[in-house]
Amino acid sequence: MKAVNADGWKHAAKGSTAPVVWVVLGALSLSVSATLIALAGTSSVTTAFYRCSLALVMLLPLLVREVRRHGLPDRRFVVMALLGGAFLGADYLLWNVSIGDVGPGIATVLVNMQIVLFPVVVRVITGTPLARRFVVAIPVLLVAVMLAGGVVGPAPGGAAPLRGTLLALAAALGYSGYLYFTRDCGVRSPEYLVAPVFLATFAAAAMAAITGLFTSGIEVDLPPRTWVCLVLVALFGQAVGWLLVGAALPRLAPALSSTLLLLQPIGAVLIGIIWLGDVPTPLQSAGCAIVLATVWVLTAGSARSKRGKGPESGSGGDLARDAERAVAATKP
Numbered sequence: 001m002k003a004v005n006a007d008g009w010k011h012a013a014k015g016s017t018a019p020v021v022w023v024v025l026g027a028l029s030l031s032v033s034a035t036l037i038a039l040a041g042t043s044s045v046t047t048a049f050y051r052c053s054l055a056l057v058m059l060l061p062l063l064v065r066e067v068r069r070h071g072l073p074d075r076r077f078v079v080m081a082l083l084g085g086a087f088l089g090a091d092y093l094l095w096n097v098s099i100g101d102v103g104p105g106i107a108t109v110l111v112n113m114q115i116v117l118f119p120v121v122v123r124v125i126t127g128t129p130l131a132r133r134f135v136v137a138i139p140v141l142l143v144a145v146m147l148a149g150g151v152v153g154p155a156p157g158g159a160a161p162l163r164g165t166l167l168a169l170a171a172a173l174g175y176s177g178y179l180y181f182t183r184d185c186g187v188r189s190p191e192y193l194v195a196p197v198f199l200a201t202f203a204a205a206a207m208a209a210i211t212g213l214f215t216s217g218i219e220v221d222l223p224p225r226t227w228v229c230l231v232l233v234a235l236f237g238q239a240v241g242w243l244l245v246g247a248a249l250p251r252l253a254p255a256l257s258s259t260l261l262l263l264q265p266i267g268a269v270l271i272g273i274i275w276l277g278d279v280p281t282p283l284q285s286a287g288c289a290i291v292l293a294t295v296w297v298l299t300a301g302s303a304r305s306k307r308g309k310g311p312e313s314g315s316g317g318d319l320a321r322d323a324e325r326a327v328a329a330t331k332p
Helices: 006-015 018-031 033-040 044-070 075-102 104-111 114-126 132-148 161-188 194-214 224-251 254-261 263-276 282-309 319-328
Strands: none
Touching: 018 033, 018 224, 018 254, 018 263, 033 044, 033 075, 033 104, 033 224, 033 263, 044 075, 044 194, 044 224, 075 104, 075 161, 075 194, 104 132, 104 161, 104 263, 104 282, 114 132, 114 161, 132 161, 132 282, 161 194, 194 224, 254 263, 263 282
């Protein structure tokens, strides 16, 4: 897959509707993850392990085909993807617990705070200054997160709103680490689509397995309903969703793709209401709306800034693309 510049995004978006369909289907595919995890009813480590290991089986034939076409990726590519997968594994382990604490829809909305946390991580590691709009947005988002998680206001239906909110934010931080290490793969070798997903998924599965050895272990004797849920979350929430979104993002204008990707947390909330009866309180709904609106403003603003100033080097110059990837993955 060839890299596409800012003008190419606009041209590709006008020339074909296929990428729009891909990103919509990908976002909707990812949005079912949280509800399927809740329905599976297994421990966090068990869910993370099977979600990733089952997805590896699904991705392997695609990986073989990609390697035959492009050859093996270089060592740096592999190392960056594996390091990113370790952070992704931490993200899954924390996020799975938060789903039980605050509900699948709210947990998916909260984990989208990664779009703000990623630039903060880059700032801490590389010293890249934060854009002013991110600094201004932080206090707004903190208030919105407390509302969405049920930390303030009437007690929501979740088991532990404060713990769930903190775990979801920690999961978002883990995903920010995933973005930091894996962004190099797409920049250096954009022709690989399956390889970074496969390698990161492998590392996340390994981390879940190691965690299981030292904690509660990984359950094997599971009822049929649980296996069905785990297979579906591996298929839609790990393999299909990420591949569709990954193929679409380079072909779409950043503002358009970031807007479409908001279908994921919105879809997660709606699916949680329909399947689980997990209805947010009015204050939680208001918090979710503020979070999603702020995320959209930040990503759209990043895209406008990039078009106005032209390509920049370093982490700051790729902010719009990184923001898109942050919104996309949840699991997410």
